[in-house]
Amino acid sequence: MSETFAVGLLGHGTVGSAFRELVEGRAEQIERTTGLRPEISGVLTRSRGDFEDILARSDLIAELMGGIEPAREYVLRAMEAGKHVVTANKQLLSQHGEELYEAARTHGVQLRFEASVAGVVPAIRVIHETLAGAHVERVHGIVNGTTNFILTEMTRTGASYGDALAEAQRLGYAEADPSEDVNGKDAAAKMTILARLAFDVPVRLDDVPYEGIENITSEDIEYAKEFGLSLKLIGSAERIGEGISVQVYPAFLYEGHPLASVNGSFNAVTIESPAITEITLSGPGAGGSQTASAVLGDVVSAMIPPTSLPAPAQPLPVVADRESAFYIHLEVADRPGVLAQVAEVLGLQGVSIRSVVQKGLGEDARLSMVMHPVLESKFRAAVKLIGGLDFVRSKPRALHVVDEEFAE
Numbered sequence: 001m002s003e004t005f006a007v008g009l010l011g012h013g014t015v016g017s018a019f020r021e022l023v024e025g026r027a028e029q030i031e032r033t034t035g036l037r038p039e040i041s042g043v044l045t046r047s048r049g050d051f052e053d054i055l056a057r058s059d060l061i062a063e064l065m066g067g068i069e070p071a072r073e074y075v076l077r078a079m080e081a082g083k084h085v086v087t088a089n090k091q092l093l094s095q096h097g098e099e100l101y102e103a104a105r106t107h108g109v110q111l112r113f114e115a116s117v118a119g120v121v122p123a124i125r126v127i128h129e130t131l132a133g134a135h136v137e138r139v140h141g142i143v144n145g146t147t148n149f150i151l152t153e154m155t156r157t158g159a160s161y162g163d164a165l166a167e168a169q170r171l172g173y174a175e176a177d178p179s180e181d182v183n184g185k186d187a188a189a190k191m192t193i194l195a196r197l198a199f200d201v202p203v204r205l206d207d208v209p210y211e212g213i214e215n216i217t218s219e220d221i222e223y224a225k226e227f228g229l230s231l232k233l234i235g236s237a238e239r240i241g242e243g244i245s246v247q248v249y250p251a252f253l254y255e256g257h258p259l260a261s262v263n264g265s266f267n268a269v270t271i272e273s274p275a276i277t278e279i280t281l282s283g284p285g286a287g288g289s290q291t292a293s294a295v296l297g298d299v300v301s302a303m304i305p306p307t308s309l310p311a312p313a314q315p316l317p318v319v320a321d322r323e324s325a326f327y328i329h330l331e332v333a334d335r336p337g338v339l340a341q342v343a344e345v346l347g348l349q350g351v352s353i354r355s356v357v358q359k360g361l362g363e364d365a366r367l368s369m370v371m372h373p374v375l376e377s378k379f380r381a382a383v384k385l386i387g388g389l390d391f392v393r394s395k396p397r398a399l400h401v402v403d404e405e406f407a408e
């Protein structure tokens with residue numbers, strides 16, 4: 001009889017049930033490559049299973065419950081008992097990563113979490129293992145499929161934000177309560193995990209400012225189309241001087257940027273390093289069977305010789321103010337001298353204009369402007385002053401612009 005590798009399954013929802021099916025379907029193939037046959041040793045949900053009993057009968061625990069507690073407690077307990085752990089839980093890793101990595105090191109077990117970021121896109125493996133020899137300078141990601149679907153839908157059909165969100169909910173791309181997706185928090189948790197691995201320093205979710213897509217309007221999308229730009233919710237993690245900056249914000253991307261053409265619910269991650277220039281990975285960012293496939297990939301890796309964990313490290317300072325290009329959209333009274341006054345306020349803050357588009361709307365006009373890269377604090381100060389000018393009709397809207405062209 002062949003030797004088995006017992007997997008205790010915590011959670012039997014969208015991902016857990018797909019994972020169980022996949023294990024059953026792929027067991028023979030995995031046995032041929034590893035010499036071990038994976039088997040589900042027990043399933044825990046709110047209404048069935050006993051954790052300690054499942055743990056005692058497992059070589060590895062697959063945590064597919066989500067949330068912080070009791071997932072954290074179970075994962076720590078499993079590692080303490082000498083069991084490997086695979087998890088898809090971004091909240092847990094972004095808030096308690098250091099504690100969990102330390103526990104895995106102490107107990108000499110593997111902790112794998114590919115499915116916690118960008119579903120089946122192997123961003124974790126590539127950053128942590130494939131690129132272990134490269135000095136990663138920057139990671140840009142579209143790491144939330146719901147928001148990418150909504151922005152794509154707004155671009156494709158001209159729908160408003162509300163209508164595109166309703167469509168995403170109807171098709172199952174957005175939850176009934178989509179707040180953590182649309183406000184950027186989900187993407188911030190994922191960027192926390194990627195930044196930890198890319199820079200090999202502890203990064204806390206609290207260090208990651210995030211902004212979502214709730215205030216994006218059809219006009220912003222129109223502007224993007226007119227100028228051949230794409231509007232995406234971008235997670236950025238970069239080294240700046242002796243520090244790091246990790247943020248999430250909606251941004252315009254120029255055509256040719258590897259993330260500009262990532263549409264629908266797909267996720268993608270671009271990793272930049274002098275040694276490799278850049279690589280981009282893209283694919284489905286969620287879904288039961290897709291995520292389950294990433295989880296099973298981690299289980300198979302844990303069945304064969306161990307790999308390294310993120311090393312203990314000192315934090316780097318978090319850079320609160322960084323340079324970026326920006327777009328600003330203004331509704332103003334259509335009278336002489338308006339543009340000159342806006343330009344003057346920007347100029348006084350050291351913000352220089354790259355392009356301006358003005359459109360008349362009867363008595364009012366709409367100004368859409370893109371700035372050259374400038375410190376964010378200076379730009380925000382200028383926007384505040386502009387918002388107070390008497391000819392400005394509504395609150396100015398400002399967005400980041402990823403001001404780079406990539407060679408094809």
Ligand SMILES: NC(=O)c1ccc[n+]([C@@H]2O[C@H](COP(=O)([O-])OP(=O)(O)OC[C@H]3O[C@@H](n4cnc5c(N)ncnc54)[C@H](OP(=O)(O)O)[C@@H]3O)[C@@H](O)[C@H]2O)c1
Pocket residue numbers: 010011012013014015016044045046047063064065066067069070088089090115116119285286287288291
């Ligand atoms: N869905 C995706 O596409 C996707 C993609 C990437 C990552 N993930 C991550 O994968 C994990 C699971 O997501 P999911 O969509 O499969 O969630 P789900 O459909 O809500 O399923 C959660 C499962 O965990 C069980 N559970 C929750 N709290 C529990 C507790 N306190 N004790 C015991 N069992 C408990 C639930 O039990 P009951 O059945 O009794 O309620 C259910 O079976 C999450 O960390 C999520 O962030 C999901």
